[in-house]
Amino acid sequence: MRMLVTGGAGFIGANFVHQTLDRLPGVELTVLDALTYAGDRASLAAVEDRITFVHGSVTDAALVDDLVSRSDTVVHFAAESHNDNSVAQPWPFVETNIVGTYHLLTSVRRHDVRLHHISTDEVFGDLELDDPARFTEHTAYNPSSPYSSTKAGADLLVRAWVRSYGVRATISNCSNNYGPFHHVEKFIPRQITNIIDGVRPKIYGTGRNVRDWIHVDDHNSAVLAILERGRIGETYLIGAECEVDNLTVVAELLELLDRPRDWFDLVSDRPGHDLRYAIDPGKLRAELDWKPSYTSFRDGLAQTVDWYRANEAWWRPKKEKTERRYAELGR
Ligand code: NAD
Ligand code: TDX
Numbered sequence: 001m002r003m004l005v006t007g008g009a010g011f012i013g014a015n016f017v018h019q020t021l022d023r024l025p026g027v028e029l030t031v032l033d034a035l036t037y038a039g040d041r042a043s044l045a046a047v048e049d050r051i052t053f054v055h056g057s058v059t060d061a062a063l064v065d066d067l068v069s070r071s072d073t074v075v076h077f078a079a080e081s082h083n084d085n086s087v088a089q090p091w092p093f094v095e096t097n098i099v100g101t102y103h104l105l106t107s108v109r110r111h112d113v114r115l116h117h118i119s120t121d122e123v124f125g126d127l128e129l130d131d132p133a134r135f136t137e138h139t140a141y142n143p144s145s146p147y148s149s150t151k152a153g154a155d156l157l158v159r160a161w162v163r164s165y166g167v168r169a170t171i172s173n174c175s176n177n178y179g180p181f182h183h184v185e186k187f188i189p190r191q192i193t194n195i196i197d198g199v200r201p202k203i204y205g206t207g208r209n210v211r212d213w214i215h216v217d218d219h220n221s222a223v224l225a226i227l228e229r230g231r232i233g234e235t236y237l238i239g240a241e242c243e244v245d246n247l248t249v250v251a252e253l254l255e256l257l258d259r260p261r262d263w264f265d266l267v268s269d270r271p272g273h274d275l276r277y278a279i280d281p282g283k284l285r286a287e288l289d290w291k292p293s294y295t296s297f298r299d300g301l302a303q304t305v306d307w308y309r310a311n312e313a314w315w316r317p318k319k320e321k322t323e324r325r326y327a328e329l330g331r
Contacts, residue, residue: 001024001026001027001028001072001073002027002028002030002070002071002072002073003020003027003028003029003030003071003072003073003074003075004030004032004067004068004071004073004074004075005017005020005029005030005031005032005074005075005077006031006032006033006058006074006075006076006077006078006100006104007032007033007039007076007077007078007079008031008032008033008044008051008053008077009031009033009035009039009040009041009043009044009053010033010038010039010043010077010078010081010183011038011043011081011177011179011181011182011183011186011216012077012118012177012216012219012220013031013033013077013078014040014043014044014181015179015180015181015216015217015220016075016077016220016223017029017031017044017047017051018046018047019217019220019221019224020220020224021047021050021051023224024224028052029050029051029052030051030052030053030054030067030070030071031044031051031052031053031054032054032056032058032063032064032067032078033053033054033055033056033078034055034056034057034058034078034096035055036080036092037318037321038080038081038082038183038185040181040314040318041053042314043181043314054067057096057100058076058078058096058100058101058103058104059095059096059099059100059103060103061103061106061107064103064104064107065103065106065107065110065111068104068107068108068110068111068113069107069110069111071113072113072114073113073114073115073116073227074104074108074113074114074115074116075116075118075223075227076101076104076115076116076117076118077118078096078100079093079096079097079100079118079151079154080092080093080096080097080147080150081147082147082183082185082186083122083145083147083148083270084185084270084326084329084331085147085185086145086146086147086150087145087146087270087271087272088329090146090150093146093147093150094146094150097147097150097151097153097154098150098153098154098157101117101154101157101158102157105157105158105161105167105169108161108167108168108169109161109165109167112168113168114168114169114227114232115158115167115168115169115170116169116170116171116172116223116226116227116230117154117155117158117169117170117171117172118172118174118223119151119154119155119171119172119173119174120148120151120173120174121135121173121174121175121212121237121239121277121279122143122144122145122147122148122151122274122277123141123142123143123148123151123152123155123173124139124140124141124142124143124173124277125141125142125143125144125148125274126144126274126275126276126277127275127276127277127278128275128276129208129210129275129276131276133278134278134279134280135173135237135277135278135279135280136237136280136282136283137234137235137236137237137283141155141156144272144274145272145274148274155171155173155235158171159171159235162232162233163233168232169232169233170226170227170230170231170232170233170234170235170236171234171235171236172222172223172226172235172236172237172238173235173236173237173238173279174214174219174222174237174238174239174279175211175212175213175214175238175239175240175277175278175279176211176212176213176214176277177213177214177215177216177219178213178214178215178216178300178301178304179215179216179217179300179303179304179307180216180304180307180311181216181314182216182304183318183322184315184318184319184322185318185322185325185326187211187246187249188249188253188301188304189304189308189315190202190322191249191250191253192253192257192304192305192308193308193315193319195253195254195257195259196257196308196309196312197319200263200264200265201250201253201254201263201264201265202264202265202267202326202331203246203247203250203264203265203266203267204246204266204267204268204269204270204273204331205266205268205269205270205273206266207245207246207247207250207266208245208246208247208275209245209246209273209274209275209276210243210244210245210246210275210276210277210278211243211244211246211249211276211277212239212240212241212242212243212277212278212279213240213242213244213249213297213300214238214239214240214242214292214294215240215292215293215294215300217293217294218238218240218292218293218294219238221290221292221293222236222238222284222288222290223238225284225288225289225290226284226288229287229288230288231287236283236284236287236288237279237280237281237283237284238279238281238284239278239279239280239281240281240292240294241279241281242297243276243278244297249301250264252297252298252301253301253305256301256302256305257305267330267331268330268331270331
């Protein structure tokens with residue numbers, strides 16, 4: 001199989017490339033990545049000789065068309081992915097997430113290539129802390145941030161191309177990922193690397209916001225299950241039923257890194273900060289017989305902490321610039 005992976009030098013995409021090469025040894029894999037601040041070829045160093053790497057953008061229609069014409073399957077991870085950045089500067093989100101997805105759709109339609117589109121649970125907006133409901137495939141879209149609204153826009157384009165043009169596509173909406181190669185701007189790696197540096201973790205607002213955490217390898221095993229057994233035109237929600245508030249995440253990290261559980265600061269809140277996300281993964285489990293391999297969040301966090309301790313050379317070059325940006329935002 002000839003597989004094109006967009007955004008394969010980013011956090012989830014790079015982990016996907018590693019897992020796919022392990023599980024599908026015959027795959028011919030091409031990565032298309034613009035290497036923005038969030039992309040790093042070092043995340044692919046261990047498999048560099050087993051893939052073709054193309055440095056370019058999903059917004060380059062001619063390049064996308066050429067690469068798609070030489071593929072059987074496209075897995076579309078490329079996106080601007082960070083909410084705080086989207087509030088400060090929304091245009092790159094519109095351009096990459098919406099226009100880039102449009103170009104991919106045009107090409108997979110033209111060449112009749114299978115597409116899997118990677119999306120997020122943030123398209124559904126947020127839930128109250130005490131709401132027993134969780135997101136399902138039937139939940140209405142109600143995004144809050146420029147990031148989530150551009151992901152919602154991309155999902156709707158995919159749905160329309162399936163219905164109007166018969167494009168062979170599937171969509172997955174996953175909850176918050178954690179694990180190796182996660183950029184230090186994101187919550188868990190930011191706090192791990194702060195603690196390693198002797199800096200107190202910074203929690204937005206009250207810290208009562210809840211995220212539904214999944215290890216990146218479990219997200220990617222679900223994507224492979226959808227590619228192998230998913231029904232064309234369907235949407236699958238991916239989650240590991242692991243709702244934890246931000247105060248608790250930080251307390252666990254502090255314990256793993258031998259600091260007191262109250263060694264953190266509350267800082268100013270993110271504008272429009274979503275309160276709670278929660279995924280009901282029932283359809284994925286029942287239809288595709290998928291289940292997560294990480295059943296303990298604590299063990300997954302411990303493995304992640306070990307990875308950041310062992311791979312300072314990977315994250316150190318990104319840290320100072322990231323913290324400078326946060327300082328400008330007062331967070
Ligand atoms: P990331 O920011 O770590 O990586 C994004 C990658 O896309 C980078 O390598 C970047 O260089 C590349 N990229 C950006 N613009 C591009 C362009 N115009 N053309 C080609 N490549 C471009 O993001 P991530 O956390 O790995 O997220 C990957 C996907 O998963 C995104 O679509 C995101 O919406 C989705 N998602 C993420 C999470 C999460 O918790 N991180 C959860 C659910 C869904
Ligand atoms: O320093 C911080 N302090 C803090 O309290 C940071 C960076 C974040 N937070 C909070 C905000 C959120 O409640 O932690 C939570 C997680 O924040 P992020 O890591 O920025 O993730 P989130 O905004 O939840 O979005 C993530 O999950 C869904 C990904 O970045 C998205 O790409 C994905 O779609």
